[in-house]
Amino acid sequence: MTEQLITDLVFWLFCLITVGGAVYVLLSNHVLYAAYGLLVTFLGVAGIFVFAGAEFVSAAQIMIYVGGILVLLVFGIMLSSRRKAGIDHLKVENAPRGTGILIAGLLGTMLILLASRLSFNSDATGQWLAIKSLGFSLMTTYVVILEVVGMLLLMALIGATYLAKDDQ
Amino acid sequence: MINNILPYLVVSGLLFAIGFAVVVSKKNLILMLMGVELMLNAVNVNFAAFSRFDPDPAKGQMFSIFVMIIAAAEIAVGLAIVLKIRRHYHEIDPEKLNNLRD
Numbered sequence: 459m460t461e462q463l464i465t466d467l468v469f470w471l472f473c474l475i476t477v478g479g480a481v482y483v484l485l486s487n488h489v490l491y492a493a494y495g496l497l498v499t500f501l502g503v504a505g506i507f508v509f510a511g512a513e514f515v516s517a518a519q520i521m522i523y524v525g526g527i528l529v530l531l532v533f534g535i536m537l538s539s540r541r542k543a544g545i546d547h548l549k550v551e552n553a554p555r556g557t558g559i560l561i562a563g564l565l566g567t568m569l570i571l572l573a574s575r576l577s578f579n580s581d582a583t584g585q586w587l588a589i590k591s592l593g594f595s596l597m598t599t600y601v602v603i604l605e606v607v608g609m610l611l612l613m614a615l616i617g618a619t620y621l622a623k624d625d626q
Numbered sequence: 627m628i629n630n631i632l633p634y635l636v637v638s639g640l641l642f643a644i645g646f647a648v649v650v651s652k653k654n655l656i657l658m659l660m661g662v663e664l665m666l667n668a669v670n671v672n673f674a675a676f677s678r679f680d681p682d683p684a685k686g687q688m689f690s691i692f693v694m695i696i697a698a699a700e701i702a703v704g705l706a707i708v709l710k711i712r713r714h715y716h717e718i719d720p721e722k723l724n725n726l727r728d
Contacts, residue, residue: 558650566643
């Protein structure tokens with residue numbers, strides 16, 4: 459019983475971390491601090507993946523998002539800052555758009571209400587998936603998608619390198 | 627509680643809505659890219675949560691892994707374009723990028 463309680467507590471902690479980091483990204487008006495909030499959100503989502511029985515996806519989340527995308531974003535922030543503007547060159551203004559926030563709030567409320575009204579066959583029929591069988595299916599059933607996605611990633615990275623190159 | 631799908635859906639819906647609010651309310655192209663990443667993460671949470679109750683859990687997990695790879699490609703190209711815009715216009719505020727208007 460206490461074990462169940464502790465598990466619930468850790469799950470809600472991860473949910474709180476995830477949503478809190480996202481809210482910080484929304485409220486912060488400093489680009490670099492927003493990137494740190496995004497880091498917190500990514501780590502919380504990795505924890506939620508573990509609770510959903512997707513350990514490999516959780517490890518991939520930490521490696522791809524925290525180790526790749528976030529580092530790339532911080533490089534982008536540093537390379538695109540306006541150094542001449544002085545001390546607050548990383549500040550960002552929020553657009554004074556109440557309507558955007560309103561639409562987002564309506565969207566969130568609608569999603570949560572619809573999800574709570576639906577009923578799913580959630581009697582936990584799915585078994586816990588071993589990483590070994592995930593690797594086997596990656597190399598057999600999904601091998602075509604894997605190759606296509608690998609080619610796409612290669613093309614995108616080469617294209618990004620070409621786009622970002624200095625012309626002068 | 628872990629055998630209930632509703633908490634995952636609530637967290638995912640909140641994350642998606644916050645990501646949308648970030649995209650529409652920030653005057654910075656890099657922060658808008660961050661909002662897109664939040665929305666993709668919300669979708670990934672949904673995929674993983676539904677794969678938990680699927681007789682074949684590999685399907686949903688594969689889908690979320692591929693979504694992550696596409697997100698990596700998207701952010702690389704997006705940041706390259708942002709850096710190019712910064713070099714050309716000396717500005718990454720999307721409201722000031724209106725060269726074609728007049």
